[in-house]
Amino acid sequence: MTYGDYTGPDKPDKGTEGGSCNRRLCQAPGAIWFNHGSHSWYCPDCRSDIENDEFNRREWERHFYPKKEHPMFETREMIDSRAGKNADIEHMEAVKCSPGSPSPS
Numbered sequence: 160m161t162y163g164d165y166t167g168p169d170k171p172d173k174g175t176e177g178g179s180c181n182r183r184l185c186q187a188p189g190a191i192w193f194n195h196g197s198h199s200w201y202c203p204d205c206r207s208d209i210e211n212d213e214f215n216r217r218e219w220e221r222h223f224y225p226k227k228e229h230p231m232f233e234t235r236e237m238i239d240s241r242a243g244k245n246a247d248i249e250h251m252e253a254v255k256c257s258p259g260s261p262s263p264s
């Protein structure tokens with residue numbers, strides 16, 4: 160399934176970790192990329208679409224990266240390894256989104 164193929168109603172697990180992609184016209188299963196802008200999860204295809212979009216990339220580099228110093232999208236593993244060094248508020252928000260996973264501290 161690629162972006163634009165899905166026209167049904169929103170799935171109950173849309174935008175959740177490991178659930179369906181947060182993009183309304185995609186909602187493919189296997190959302191493993193966390194977006195720090197929308198605080199939702201996306202499938203690998205949409206992640207590269209969004210991250211490689213010229214406008215999004217410029218916005219992120221100009222307004223967000225100087226403060227946050229991490230990529231627009233991260234997997235759970237990337238968030239965890241970064242949080243191991245310096246836990247920050249972004250990490251807390253990401254943890255909150257996944258009630259199934261144990262608290263790291």
Ligand SMILES: [Zn+2]
Pocket residue numbers: 162180181182185186187201202203204205206
């Ligand atoms: Zn998607």
